Amino acid sequence: MIEIKKVNKYFNRHKRNEIHVINNVSLKLEDSGLVALLGPSGSGKTTLLNAIGGLDKVKSGKIYINNKKITSKLTNKVDKIRNLNIGYIFQDYKLIDNMTVYQNVALVLKMIGIKDKNEIKKRVNYILEKLGIYRFRNRPTSALSGGERQRVGIARAIVKSPDIIIADEPTRKFR
Ligand SMILES: Nc1ncnc2c1ncn2[C@@H]1O[C@H](COP(=O)(O)OP(=O)(O)O)[C@@H](O)[C@H]1O
Ligand SMILES: [Mg+2]
CATH class of the missing domain: 3.40.50.300 (P-loop containing nucleotide triphosphate hydrolases)
Structure with a gap:
């Protein structure tokens, strides 16, 4: 809500x-x-x-x-609410370009406190496969096309199965 x-x-x-x-x-x-x-x-x-x-x-x-x-004025509280409830797809993706596709998406699960490497692997690989970007998983996101980068942004938003997904101009540049 x-x-x-x-x-x-x-x-x-x-x-x-x-x-x-x-x-x-x-x-x-x-x-x-x-x-x-x-x-x-x-x-x-x-x-x-x-x-x-x-x-x-x-x-x-x-x-x-x-x-x-x-x-709230307390930034750690704000960050926690966002991390636990919201997946955010940014207009300009905001990927971490010196990390791989896999690492970008796995980071989200680490941020909500999942530590089990196998659990992370299972969930990340599942999403990457569904979005057709599994084969790029070990590439840095800087080496992807615009549409591929956007899918990493989407993978990152949905991998934690958030209640709310916020997508700013999500259909822009999808190719
Ligand atoms: N950081 C900022 N500083 C000053 N003005 C801003 C800033 N961000 C957005 N604006 C202005 O606020 C208005 C709304 O912007 P924005 O929310 O990006 O609109 P939209 O997403 O609907 O195109 C615009 O007039 C924009 O120029
Ligand atoms: Mg806008």
Whole structure:
């Protein structure tokens, strides 16, 4: 469940180029399903998704992810809520390019506290196979095409079977 309560966010606050980018937004997404956020370029979609994922701060209001407040001031708390509940597919993938495909995806499972190497191997290889990138598993992600890189980004988001997947422009450049 995602609950957004009266959230406000500005860029360049108190300057001449101030933008009130999230303007008193409230929204409750209770059940499972696909929700698409539509709006012209620059309307604040990425900003709102980053706030929901706890990647960016807001000026006021609260956001709850499965009843846990991700707009907390405590960064370790925010990181924990995100790690345990959200898979994030970034617009520009944000892969770790000096690591292999396998290592990029395995890191997610290590971050949620899975230590068993065999368990990690089983889950990562399963996802890589499903997404058709198993054969690249030992390549650094810098040596992949755009579409292949995007699939690593998707693998990373879904490998931990999160309750919530946030995808920013997920169909861009998929080839
Ligand atoms: N870090 C930032 N500093 C200042 N302005 C920003 C920043 N990030 C985004 N903006 C501005 O906020 C508005 C919303 O941006 P964004 O959320 O990226 O829109 P969208 O994803 O809908 O295209 C735009 O006008 C953009 O220029
Ligand atoms: Mg955007």
